[in-house]
Amino acid sequence: MRVFFSATVALILSVCASPAGAQENKSSSELDNGFTISTGFYYSSGKYGAALPTDVQVALTDLSYKTGSFRFSTSLPYLDIKGPAYSVIGSNNVPVLINPKAGSNTIGRSGLGDINIATTYSVPNEKLGDFDLDIMARVKLPTAGISSGLSTGATDFAFSTDLSYNIGAWSPFVSLGYNFFGQPTGYSLKNSASWSAGTSVQVSDKVFGILSYNYSEASSSSIANSHEIFASASWLSNDAITLTGYGEVGLSSGAPAIGMGLLVSWKIR
Numbered sequence: 001m002r003v004f005f006s007a008t009v010a011l012i013l014s015v016c017a018s019p020a021g022a023q024e025n026k027s028s029s030e031l032d033n034g035f036t037i038s039t040g041f042y043y044s045s046g047k048y049g050a051a052l053p054t055d056v057q058v059a060l061t062d063l064s065y066k067t068g069s070f071r072f073s074t075s076l077p078y079l080d081i082k083g084p085a086y087s088v089i090g091s092n093n094v095p096v097l098i099n100p101k102a103g104s105n106t107i108g109r110s111g112l113g114d115i116n117i118a119t120t121y122s123v124p125n126e127k128l129g130d131f132d133l134d135i136m137a138r139v140k141l142p143t144a145g146i147s148s149g150l151s152t153g154a155t156d157f158a159f160s161t162d163l164s165y166n167i168g169a170w171s172p173f174v175s176l177g178y179n180f181f182g183q184p185t186g187y188s189l190k191n192s193a194s195w196s197a198g199t200s201v202q203v204s205d206k207v208f209g210i211l212s213y214n215y216s217e218a219s220s221s222s223i224a225n226s227h228e229i230f231a232s233a234s235w236l237s238n239d240a241i242t243l244t245g246y247g248e249v250g251l252s253s254g255a256p257a258i259g260m261g262l263l264v265s266w267k268i269r
Contacts, residue, residue: 034267034268035063035065035267036063036064036066036266037061037062037266038062038063038264038265039061040244040262040263041057041262042058042060043056044248044258044260046255047253048254049222049223049224054083056079058078058079058261060076061077062074062075069121069123071120072118073117073118073119075115076115077113079111079112082108083107112144112150113144113150113151116139116141117141118136120136123135132163132166132171133162134161136159137157139155142182152181152182152184153184154184158177158179160177161175162174163175172197173196174196175194176193176195177195178192178194179219190219190220191219192216192218193216193217194215197213199211207233208234209234211230212229212230213227216254224254225252226250226255227255228256231246231247231248239267242267243262244262244263245260245263246261246263247259248260
């Protein structure tokens with residue numbers, strides 16, 4: 001179950017953190033350095049093999065700092081989960097389905113989730129020509145605790161790479177990722193790989209979009225692998241503020257039937 005913050009949403013955060021870079025193919029200009037605050041809301045719903053749907057709502061706050069080729073970020077979600085499927089939050093704010101209990105009663109829980117801390121290195125453009133390469137490492141710290149019903153109660157690690165090629169207004173990309181799950185008491189999670197393929201497009205000086213196909217291996221034997229289509233549209237209202245709407249449609253039982261969200265990013269200059 002990979003219903004929030006796929007690799008492409010992480011790419012959105014990276015682009016929104018550097019509004020000037022979105023207009024200049026993610027240039028690592030010194031003008032892009034500084035802090036960015038992003039906040040947003042996400043909703044998804046899916047049955048995941050159960051008789052009743054599980055609804056997930058996430059309110060996210062992300063603070064990042066870019067200096068040169070490096071970007072450091074930390075994020076903290078507020079979560080509300082209702083449904084028969086028992087799920088907790090894993091690395092990169094990805095809900096992990098542990099056991100879909102068909103026919104069981106709907107249960108709900110809400111509260112602050114786990115803190116995610118990430119570092120991204122963007123290879124300088126002059127070394128790759130028309131290619132852009134980002135390498136990210138992320139750690140999820142179990143600050144929520146297993147008793148909250150929102151966390152695995154274990155530390156998780158994730159790594160990913162994003163490679164894109166600039167062709168005028170278009171930038172086709174491929175993202176590869178891998179999650180290393182800590183082993184909480186009471187159940188077992190398996191490490192999982194993921195990948196995305198798609199393109200971003202610069203519609204105008206202030207509007208750009210992303211369309212991709214996303215795949216993620218299930219971290220539990222109780223659920224199928226996730227296949228989904230993702231799309232987003234962003235508007236740079238000025239040099240500091242970016243508004244993004246995004247959505248996804250599941251193509252397998254391991255993905256949400258539908259998901260949608262809104263993200264606002266403010267570059268502090």
